[in-house]
Amino acid sequence: MIGITSYGAYIPFYRLSRDELARAWGRSILGGEKAVANFDEDSVTMAVAAALDSIDGFARDQIGGLFFATTTSPYQEKGCASIIAAAADLPRDTRIADFCNSLRSGTIALSSALDAVNAGSADNVIVTAADCRLGAAGGESEQLFGDGAAAVMLGNSEVIASIEGSFSIANEFMDRWRSGDDVSVRSWEARFVISEGYLATMQEAISGILKKHGLSAKDINKAVFYAPDPRSHTTLARSIGFEPRNQVQDPLHTTVGNAGAASALMMLVAALEESKAGDMILLANYSDGADAFLLQVTEQIDKLGKRRGVKGHLGMKMMLPRYELYLEFRELIETEPPNFPEPISPSPVVMWRERKKNLALYGAKCKQCGMVQYPPQRVCINCQAKDDFEDYRFSDKTGRLFTYGANYLLTRDPNPPEFYSYVDMDGGGRMVLLMTDRDPTEVKIGMPVEMTFRRIYKSAGINNYYWKCKPVR
């Protein structure tokens, strides 16, 4: 049996109330809030978080592939699945691929992973989708778009939901686009986009797969389908004949927003979180055509360990106090820089040399005296033994705050204070890390923290990634 073997998700800690957008621009098209990536997050860091959520309970050598889907890759030229695989500490023979540009790339990647597993060329392939899209300031897209990530793992044993079939359509259609020079997404007039594009194509894909399997709308327990906005979502559900209350999966528009390439998979994860064995799930995704899948949940779903997923992340949040901070997080306004030296641009030679430490967060444990140390050493700080260490991964460890510097003035952090954290790790080792996603009033000596992969800074076009700590929630 081939299907989903695990899932995970990530929603950034910050949310922006749409009332706050209305405060800034004088109009609001819907209520609720949108999830906003912190200033140190992007699609890669969010995908890492979702991928790690999905890996929980699996050995790294069980993972055969990592496919990354996004429309907001931090690089125009250079893959990012390799960064995610490195941060997740996946084996060197992991198959990686980046699926970029299309809003449908999450399910396009899913199809490819399915084919790979079907063909026997890889098992337990993680498909992680993340997006962090920009709508022009003051517009509808800015209100609708939200940031987030999801990961589903496909394999051929211990499947929690089998994939019974799929159906795809290719359809060239100019509804939304963003060229190299554009900062934000452009779109064509809504009635054409929705009626001739979204509704027509999705109806064709959904009825196509139902017909292929001899099913009707009422046979589906959960209809999980992408929609650009809440209204189109409702319209499509009605037109197919889905009962909006019990049959249709919440598109997360009022809690996360439209998370682009990640949307459909985030909804799928949310659906799996609430599913029971035997449930029939329809998954449909749109853009440049459409994908539809039919899944059936198995008994195995009860055996999958608890993960944060969508539900867990929805419960962990802090409201962004003001819209201007969002503009600063996304670098949409130029703000006064601190009178403090710019970081130097990283040397790719050093980035490569330190990849295991910086991306997979490895320290070392002395085989002579047992002391755990970060960064990895050649001469032990405790017993001075030379070159007698074993690798020790910190990314999945927690720790407690020993003390901290609360830096208000000398910082590029748009939301100071910046917390330099001295952390005593559970199981040994002391680390110096920046703390992110924190409420300044909760920071105190002894508080538990965990590790999170973030972008430290950008320089010379290089996204310099590393780990920070954040409060355990």
Next chain:
Amino acid sequence: MESIKDKVAIIGMGCTQFGELWDKSPQDLIIDACYEAFEDAGIEPKDIQAAWIGTRYSGATAITLSYPLKLQYIPVTRVENLCATGTEAIRAAAYAVIAGACDIALAVGMEKLKDTGYGLIPSPLGDSDISDTGVDPLRMIPPPASFGAQGIRYFHHYGLSEEEGKRTIAKIAVKNHHNGSLNPKAQYQREVTLEQVINAPIVSWPLGLLDCCGVSDGAAAAIVTRADMAKNFRDDPVYIKSFAISVGARQATLRQDYDFVHFEENVRAAKTAYAEVGIKDPFKELDLGIVHDCFTITELLIYEDLGWCPRGGAKEYIDSGAFELGGELPVNTDGGLKCFGHPLGASGLRMIYEVYKQMQGKAGPRQVPNARLGLTHNLASLVGQNVASIAILGSEVG
């Protein structure tokens, strides 16, 4: 191991005005400090047989010194050890004299920080290291955040409330500003009140703007010779009793057992220096101490590290005025880094300049009566990876 005690004497010193010296170049500062030292020693530049220049940011190679002074092909070396750089210059010069490699040597420390454009001293570690990816917070941490983290831990460790802790360290700033107000060479020559220090904008909790030393330009110079030759130059040379230096290996950030309420490097350097001089009770035996008050919390920790008060006892001693002018052990009689700023290369020699003048009874309104034994102390870099450098000087042999 043979002691260096009383083998070398300082016979002349110079120190520029410290401050925002917009119109002075590094060369100007070197010339001003050195010619004051030449005049003080009663010698000519041509009498110098070897020289050392300490600077962190303001010049590469020994030409930084030979060019402005037009030294005539003598051996010159540039040294650097961050905040301990100035003391490194005189340590090297003294060792050369002791070794017999030369009889008269010049040591200079100089820094032009105000040419950098930064209002506060940048992170000491990450600014120029190309072999670093720039992601490690240890490389980026601004000094106030690192020292502030120690303040937070100290308050926690000894159960001081935020208000008590903040008030305690603020008193150090008030003391040093008072001393600085009596010093015409200081960058800041004005008193501050306790309320001003406590209410200053927070840079990195618990350190406010007035808990931080300034950023300035300055230079200082010393001429050293063999102790047995010193009285040929002047009646009141000042003798070098000890140089002690101790360097950490990142213990504080590698080991969970490092407590953050002390600097082990300070403790080790002080122990070595006291042993060399034969000091048993430094609080009683020393007449003054000029220490590295880069932040007020640093000076507090130094009191304890150098054995001037018991562990956790700094507050009581501060409250009693023990370290004020007229107290049992006056500390930073010249105003310290707090009032001089911290031009890295110059600070060590600026401190020695104050001890030198105090020994000679030339410290004016700041004069400590009968000052015969004084200590200077530098602390470079951040917790666990410090360079602690101590010099002890005396007015007499023995």
